Amino acid sequence: MEILRGIAVSPGIAIAEAIVLDAEDYRIPQRTVAPEDVEQQVAILDRAFESSVDELGRQRDGWSSELGQETADIFNWHLGVLSTPQLRTQVTELIETNSFSAAYATSLAMRRFQRRFQKIDDPALAERVRDVRDIERRLLRHILGETREDLAHLSRPAVLVTHELTPSVAATLGSSKVMGVAIDVGGPASHTSILLRAMGIPSVVGVTDLSAHVSGGDLVIVDGVNDMVIIAPDAATLMQYRDQQKRYRQIREKLADLRDLPAESHDGVPFKLLANVEFPSEAAHCIEEGGDGIGLYRTEFLYLKDRGAPTEDQQYEAYREVIRAMDGRPVTIRTFDLGADKYTQEKSADREPNPMLGLRSIRYSLQQLDIFKIQLRAVLRAATEGEVRLMFPLIISLMEFRQAKMILHDAMEDLEDEGIPFNHDIEVGIMVETPAAAIQCRDFVREVGFVSIGTNDLVQYLLAVDRGNERVSQFYSSAHPAVLRIIHDVIKTCRKAGVSCSLCGEMAGQPLYTMLLAGLGLREFSMGPHDIPEVKKLLRMCKMKHMERVAKRALSFETERQVVNYLRAQTRKLLPDDPI
Ligand code: PEP
Ligand code: MG
Secondary structure: OEEEEOEEEEOOEEEEEEEEEOOOOOEEOOOEOOHHHHHHHHHHHHHHHHHHHHHHHHHHHHHHHHHOHHHHHHHHHHHHHHHOHHHHHHHHHHHHHHOEOHHHHHHHHHHHHHHHHHOOOOHHHHHHHHHHHHHHHHHHHHHHOOOOOOHHHOOOOEEEEEOOOOHHHHOOOOOOOEEEEEEOOOOOOOHHHHHHHHOOOOEEEOOOOHHHHOOOOOEEEEEOOOOEEEEOOOHHHHHHHHHHHHHHHHHHHHHHHHOOOOOEOOOOOEOEEEEEEOOOOHHHHHHHOOOOOEEEEEOOHHHHHHOOOOOHHHHHHHHHHHHHHHOOOOEEEEOOOOEOOEOHHHHOOOOOOOHHHOOOHHHHHHHOHHHHHHHHHHHHHHHHHOOEEEEEOOOOOHHHHHHHHHHHHHHHHHHHHHOOOOOOOOEEEEEEOOHHHHHOHHHHOOOOOEEEEOHHHHHHHHHOOOOOOHHHHHHOOOOOHHHHHHHHHHHHHHHHHOOEEEEOOHHHHOHHHHHHHHHOOOOEEEEOHHHHHHHHHHHHHOOHHHHHHHHHHHHOOOOHHHHHHHHHHHHHHHOOOOOO
């Protein structure tokens, strides 16, 4: 049994056999073949070794003339590993003695090989881990050809173990048999993590080198509560986790009793608990969990689903589906937040060196006016069907907001000229997710219809910590005193101006922050649908005076640790059984 620590990003416990994807997304299931097919697997393996040696030899010769001998020599080591009989004999033996498929035997042998280098405490040799991965990938490419198995069509439940996972692959897991996910890299607020949480798949990220420790078919536990991944658990641990899994399900089932109760404090102050959604199908989820509407519809995920720019009609239909599903409840549609870790970077041949500070969100839309206008037309048309608000992401200046509104008016004029019905009075607001917008909030509230605080990005930009990087995840915290104070200022400014203010970052759905945010004056929370019942439960237990006292005390601390310890102690008093 091996226990590895990571960052839990989606709660729950998953227990299943592992499927390991390497960095190129090859899926290597543990597969055995019939005895009569063993010979064929050995032949496949032999061909893969020969093709890899040929290919590498050609590439090395090319590199030595282009890049010099030194670079080409690095690959001589790869050639050495592939042409000396040792590795090939080992893989062949794995096939012959266990009837493993060539792909699985290769993956198993290469992972053992990698582990040998990982144990050596010498940075020069640590580099070899990457080389071994490279060789594995090359061999698997030749063994599997281009026939990657599709995760959406697994035949039995599995835990997905992978070095990294892009939002576009994560988005395909919703209806699959993937029960849990464990990833080598990643941070708590990355879009992949948000998606996994939205799909309710227990997940742990930032488990350094996990994928090198696991082979396809190993039994794995993803503990999305205590930040752990357990490989090959012993019988006692397995039993304990099966129990915990049952208890976790019971807690969730009990929360369902809250569904039809109003979201209000113990002394009757009303709150709006809204849902963040990425796909139209999640709107139903919001209602199932007792949500009061959609506070954030991340429309850019239409790109992931359709793998390209969605047409005006496709968008119109998606927006209309969400609005209709909400049956009169409010829906806030955010214009495309492309760039950063979403879609456009992933696909771009010309990657930005610093995409989080690059051409993303409203900046991208204002440069790609055709795409932006099509989206605005689709939103305006769909907005005739219900209570819809339009929101612009990552605003840093009033000029940007005014420019975006001008394009909106152009789109309205075009629709008018074409005689197409649309909502003339749509309310327009912004996300406050940059320090600039937060600090200048006093100016924004004179022009915007509403504000939604996006703490996922606000924390990232205020603290200068990449939200998706596990190496700095210990610095990424919504409990930093600077974050608390800036949120407080925005809420106060909006209240004073009579402008509606919600918060749609992940912290809105974390019970740790519920009393604090309510006590700071927030009345609208928008979160993953799954988080609504627990936040509702907590609000209904507390009187406003108490939450205001908690907020005041939390604001008085100088360090993030003090804030977390205090909020944790306060929350535990009310939810003693919940992992906080
Ligand atoms: C945020 O930044 O807090 C937010 C809600 O937007 P996203 O997570 O899509 O960047
Ligand atoms: Mg954001």
